[in-house]
Every structure is written in C-alpha cells, then in structure tokens.
Amino acid sequence: xxxHANGLGFTRRPNENPRSQAEREAVLANPGFGDHFTDxxxxxxxxxxxxxxxxxSNARIEPYGxxxxxxxxxxxxxxxxxxxxxxxxxxxxxxxxxxRADANAARFNxxxxxxxxxxxxxxxxxxxxxxxxxxxREWVPSRDGDALYLRPFMIATEAFLGVRPARxxxxxxxxxxxxxxxxxxxxxxxxxLTTTYARAGEGGTGEAKCxxxxxxxxxxxxxxxxxxxxxxxxxDPHNDNAVEELGGMNIFFVFxxxxxxxxxxxxxxxxxxxxxxxxxxxxxxxxxxxxRKITIDExxxxxxxxxxxxxxxxxxxxVITPIGELKTAxxxxxxxxxxIGEVTAAIREQLVGIQTGxxxxxxxxxxxxx
Ligand code: PLP
Ligand code: COI
Numbered sequence: 001x002x003x004h005a006n007g008l009g010f011t012r013r014p015n016e017n018p019r020s021q022a023e024r025e026a027v028l029a030n031p032g033f034g035d036h037f038t039d040x041x042x043x044x045x046x047x048x049x050x051x052x053x054x055x056x057s058n059a060r061i062e063p064y065g066x067x068x069x070x071x072x073x074x075x076x077x078x079x080x081x082x083x084x085x086x087x088x089x090x091x092x093x094x095x096x097x098x099x100r101a102d103a104n105a106a107r108f109n110x111x112x113x114x115x116x117x118x119x120x121x122x123x124x125x126x127x128x129x130x131x132x133x134x135x136x137r138e139w140v141p142s143r144d145g146d147a148l149y150l151r152p153f154m155i156a157t158e159a160f161l162g163v164r165p166a167r168x169x170x171x172x173x174x175x176x177x178x179x180x181x182x183x184x185x186x187x188x189x190x191x192x193l194t195t196t197y198a199r200a201g202e203g204g205t206g207e208a209k210c211x212x213x214x215x216x217x218x219x220x221x222x223x224x225x226x227x228x229x230x231x232x233x234x235x236d237p238h239n240d241n242a243v244e245e246l247g248g249m250n251i252f253f254v255f256x257x258x259x260x261x262x263x264x265x266x267x268x269x270x271x272x273x274x275x276x277x278x279x280x281x282x283x284x285x286x287x288x289x290x291x292r293k294i295t296i297d298e299x300x301x302x303x304x305x306x307x308x309x310x311x312x313x314x315x316x317x318x319v320i321t322p323i324g325e326l327k328t329a330x331x332x333x334x335x336x337x338x339x340i341g342e343v344t345a346a347i348r349e350q351l352v353g354i355q356t357g358x359x360x361x362x363x364x365x366x367x368x369x370x
Contacts, residue, residue, distance in 0.1 A: 008044065008056060008057075008059045008121070008123075008124050008127070009059065010042065010059045010060055010061055010127060010128070010131040011059070011060045011061070012060070012061045012131070012135065013060065013061065013062045013063065014040075014061075014063070014135070015039040015040055015063035015064065016063070017063075018039040019039060021138075024138060024139065027177055028139070028141050028143070028146075028177055030179075031141060031146055031176075031177040031178055031179045032178075032179060032183065033149070033176075033178050033179060033180070033181045033183070033317065034149070034176055034178070035176070036176060036177055037064055037174055037175065037176050038064060038132075038136035038139040038148075038174075038175045038176070038177075039063065039064055039135070039136055039139070040061050040062065040063060040064055040132060040135040040136050040175075041061070041062060041063070041064045041065075041132070041172055041173065041174050042059075042060070042061055042128040042129075042131055042132040042172060042173040043058070043059075043060050043061075043062060043170060043171070043172050044056050044057070044058065044059045044060075044120070044124060044128065044170075044171040044172075045057055045058045045168075045169075045170055045171075046118050046168065046169040046170070046171065047167065047168050047169075048167035048168075054118050054167075056118075056120065056121070056124060056171070059124065059127070059128070061131050061132060061135050064174065067170075067172075069157060070157070070159035071159075072159035072160065072161055073155075073156065073157045073158065073159055074156035074157070074158050074159075074160060074166040075155040075156045075157065075166075077161065078156070078163060079210070079211055079212045079215070080115055080116070080117060080155070080156035080165070080166055081115070081153065081154065081155050081156070081210060081211040081212075082108065082111040082112055082115050082117060082153065082154050082208060082209055082210045082211075083111075083151060083152065083153035083154070083209055083210070083211065084104045084107065084108050084111075084150075084151070084152045084153070084209060085149065085150075085151060085209075085315075085316045085317060086098055086099065086100075086101065086104050086129075086149075086150045086152075086316055087099065087147035087148060087149055087150060087178070087316055087355070088129070088133050088140050088147060088148040088150055088175070088369055088370075089140075089147050089148075089355045089356050089357070090140045090141065090142045090147075090356075091356060091357035092357065093357075095357075095368060095370070096133055096137060096140050096148075096368070096369045096370040097355075097357065097366045097367065097368050097369060098129060098133075098150070098366070098367050098369050099273075099277075099354075099355050099365055099366060099367075100273050100277065100365045101125075101126055101129065101367045102122065102367075103273045103276070104125075104152075104273060105120075105122040105125040105126065106122070107209060107271060107273070108120065108125060108152060108154075108209075109122070110207070110208070111208040111209045111210055112154065114205055114207070114208040114210070115205070115208060115210050116165035117154050117156065117165070117166075117169060118169055120154070120171055124171075125152065126367070128152065128171070128173050129150060129152070129173065129369055130369050130370065132150070132173050132175055133148065133150075133175070133369040133370045134369070134370045136148075136175055137370050139175065139177055140177075140370075141177050141178075141179075144356075145179065145180065145186075145352070146177065146178065146179050147177075147178055147355075148175050148176070148177055148178070149175065149176045149177070149178035149316075149317070150173060150174075150175050151173065151174050151175070151176065152171070152172070152173045153171075153172055153173075153174075154169060154170070154171045154172075155169065155170050155172070156168070156169055157169060157170045178317070181317040181318045181319075181321070182230055182318070182321060186321065186322075186340065187322070187339070187340075188321075188322040188323060188324030188335055188337075188339065188340070189229075189230040189231060189313070189321055189322070189323060189324060190228065190229045190230065190323075190324045190325040190326070190327060191224070191229055191230070191231050191232070191233050191246065191313075191323055191324075191325070191326050191327070192220075192223060192224035192227045192229035192231070192232050192233065192326075192327050192328075193232075193233045193235070193296065193326055193327065193328040193329075194220040194223055194224070194232050194233070194234060194235075195235065195328075195329060196219075196220065196223065197216070197217075197219055197220040197223075197234070198234060198235070198237035199213060199216060199217055199220075199234040199244065199245070199247070199268075200213060200216075200234075200237075200244075200268035200269075201237050201238070201268060202238060202267065202268065203267075204268060206267070206268030206269060206270065207265075207267060207268060207269070207270060207271060209270060214247070214248070217232065217234075217247040217248075220232040220234070220247065221247055227327050228327075229327055231246045231247055231248070231249065231313065232246065232247045233245075233246055233251070233326065234246070234247070235296070236263075236266060236268070236293075239266075239293060240295075241295040241296045241297060242263065242293045242294065242295050243263050243294050243295065243296065243299065244263055244266075244268070244269055245263065245269050245270065245272075246313055248315055248317060248318070249272070249313040249314055249315035249317075249318045249321070250262060250263075250269070250270070250272040250274065250275040250313065250314055250315060251263065251311070251312070251313055251314075251323070252275075252278060252311070252312050252313075252314065253294060253299070253302070253308050253310075253311055254308070254309050254310035254311070254312070254341060254343045254344065255302070255307055255308055255309065256306065256307060256308075256309045257288075257307075258286070258287050258288060259287065259288040259289075259290055260278075260279070260282045260287045260288070260289055260290070260343075261290045261291075261292060261294050262275060262278075262279070262290075262291055262294075263291070263292075263293065263294060264291040264292050264293065265291070272314065272315055273316070274314040274315050274316060274318075274319070274320070274351070275314060275315075277351060277365070278314055278320070278347055278351065279291070280363060281347055281350055281351060282347060284362075285346070285347075287343075296326075296328070296333075299311075299326065299333055300333050302336075303333050303334060303336045306336075308336050309336050309337060309341060309343070310322065310336055310337045310341030310342070310343055310344050311323040311326075311335075311336060312341070312344045319348065319351070319352065320344060320347060320348035320351060322335075322337065322339070322340045322341060322344050323335070354366070
C-alpha cells in the first residue's frame with residue numbers, strides 16, 4: 001500500500017492467474033490495437049454521502065475481469081461516461097514513461113464537468129497509471145512503434161432510472177498493448193467525408209471525450225467503410241464545408257510554403273494533445289502555424305494547385321498517419337503526396353522520438369511511470 005498526501009493510497013490484489021510468459025510474448029509479437037488486455041486494472045469508487053458531499057475511496061489494483069453492475073446502472077441507460085487515451089512507452093534502459101499526462105488529467109476533468117461526473121484529483125489519476133503500469137510492466141512493448149495503450153474511464157454505476165447525475169461512480173483504468181491503429185505497416189489511409197452526419201454541435205459534447213460522441217460517429221464510420229475508407233471526416237455543422245476532425249483524430253494540412261494549418265478549436269473539436277504537441281514541434285522547426293477555418297474547397301483547390309503538399313491525421317492511437325485520398329459524394333480529392341510526406345515523416349519521427357526517449361524532451365512532456 002502506498003500513501004500519498006491526499007490519502008488515496010492504492011491497495012494491491014495481484015492476479016493469481018496471470019497470463020503465462022509465452023501467452024504474453026505471443027500478444028506482444030502481434031499486439032494489433034485494442035484486442036488484448038493486461039492482467040490488472042485500477043479502480044477508485046465515488047459516492048455522494050447522505051449529506052450531499054462526495055468523495056473518492058477504495059483506490060485499488062485488482063485482477064482484470066468483468067465488472068459486476070446493476071442492470072439499472074445509469075451508464076447503461078443514459079451514457080454518463082467519459083474516457084481518456086494515452087500510452088506508456090518503454091525506454092531503452094527499461095524505464096517506462098508517459099506523455100503529457102497532466103494534459104490528459106486536465107482534459108479528463110473538463111470532460112467530467114461537461115458530463116456532470118465528479119472530478120478526479122489529478123494526483124489520483126497519475127497514481128492510478130503508475131500503479132497499473134508497475135503491476136503490468138511486463139506488458140509494456142519494447143518494439144519500435146508499439147506502446148501500452150492506457151484507457152482511464154469513468155462510469156455512472158448508480159442503479160436509478162430517473163435522469164439526473166448519478167451519485168455512485170466508478171473510475172477505472174485498463175491497459176492494452178498496441179501497435180499501429182490501422183493495422184500493418186504505416187501507410188496513407190483514405191478518408192470518407194460524411195455530409196449525412198455531424199459528430200458534434202454548438203453547446204454539445206464535442207469537446208468532451210465521452211462515449212456518446214463515438215456512438216454518434218459509428219453510422220458515419222459504416223458509411224466510410226462502405227466506400228472502402230478507414231476513417232470518417234466530419235464537417236463543422238455550423239460552417240458550411242469547414243473541415244472539423246476525424247472520428248478519432250485531428251487533421252493537419254502541410255503547405256509547400258512552410259505553413260501548417262489545422263482547424264481552430266471551435267467549441268466542438270476535441271482538444272487533441274497530439275494536435276497541440278504537433279503545433280509546438282512545427283513551430284520549433286520554424287514552420288508558420290495557423291489554427292483557422294479550412295474548407296473542403298480550399299483542400300481541393302490546394303491539392304490541384306500544388307499549394308497543399310501533405311495531409312495527416314494525429315491522435316494518441318493514430319500517432320501521426322498520412323491521409324491519402326479524400327472520398328466524397330462529389331468525387332475524390334487525390335493524395336497530395338506519395339506515401340509518407342517529408343514533413344509528416346519528420347514531425348512523426350520527432351514526436352515518437354521524444355515519447356520513446358530517443359530525442360531530448362525539451363518541453364518536459366514525459367512523466368516516469370515505472
Ligand atoms: N479527436 C478525436 C475525436 C479523438 O478521439 C482523438 C483521440 O483521442 C483525438 C482527436 C486526438 O486526441 P489526442 O491527441 O489527445 O489523443
Ligand atoms: C485515442 O487516440 O486515444 C482515441 O481515443 C481514439 C480512438 C479512435 C481509439
């Protein structure tokens with residue numbers, strides 16, 4: 001048991017039947033994305049007491065396994081849920097680090113406020129990652145490009161069918177060894193532009209990382225797959241033809257004159273932590289950064305004229321992935337670059353280099369977990 005200033009020490013109940021070394025090595029040899037989970041999970045409970053005050057308690061590491069939940073639990077009916085996505089990276093000396101965890105902790109609490117869930121002390125968020133990664137450190141991949149994906153989430157567990165914020169909540173973290181989100185080697189992905197569906201709107205939950213946003217994206221994702229595409233691009237529903245973001249990633253445009261453009265944060269785009277890191281790294285490289293409206297018409301004419309030289313998507317799961325063709329109901333916009341563009345590759349290499357300890361962490365973005 002570890003004790004910390006806020007008193008929420010994690011108790012540890014080790015898994016008595018962990019996967020064998022051979023099973024673990026088989027998973028690590030071919031992790032895929034989100035298919036395999038480690039031997040433990042972190043859990044912290046929250047309950048509002050009869051006096052109305054709420055508190056977190058019973059922080060623990062326990063064996064990974066199914067959650068026993070009342071069928072009336074609010075999360076199952078009204079989707080009161082939030083989550084985060086981050087990664088743990090193994091450095092060559094065996095130490096394990098995570099990237100900009102303070103930003104994930106802050107975004108988690110911003111999502112909690114929007115979904116009327118309780119905020120979690122940032123220290124407890126960080127401790128939960130440290131504790132889980134320490135318990136499951138053998139699961140952190142060492143192969144280049146792979147990492148342990150960490151999924152903190154919070155669910156409303158109170159059994160109650162009235163529509164109001166739940167008074168019982170559970171915070172959990174699970175972990176999953178992860179390779180390329182899109183499978184196989186890194187290569188450009190084609191994207192489908194949906195004009196049927198919006199992901200988010202003014203005053204909605206687009207800035208929150210809540211399950212409902214992803215449920216809302218699935219019909220559009222099916223549309224994309226029906227057109228042979230791997231991801232869907234959403235437009236700003238209030239701004240004709242302005243590009244917003246993909247179902248699970250932000251988007252960037254590289255211009256041949258050294259400008260990097262990404263849609264501005266308009267109240268319904270997720271504040272991507274990779275997005276903000278890419279902006280910083282590009283500025284460090286002397287690029288001109290523009291967070292502004294960019295339309296499908298500008299994308300099309302920019303590729304036609306040669307002004308736009310590369311397009312890429314970014315996120316924790318996707319890291320930095322080149323976007324090839326954009327398919328739309330009105331025809332497609334060709335990929336501006338063959339394979340992985342030069343700027344895309346350089347920014348990706350620098351970002352991954354910082355995360356994995358190969359490049360100096362000049363911005364202090366890394367936190368040691370184990
Ligand atoms: N946009 C959406 C909708 C996402 O789900 C994600 C992934 O988390 C991102 C953008 C990228 O965010 P981040 O870089 O913080 O992972
Ligand atoms: C992430 O990048 O962490 C996400 O949550 C996006 C999802 C597509 C896996």
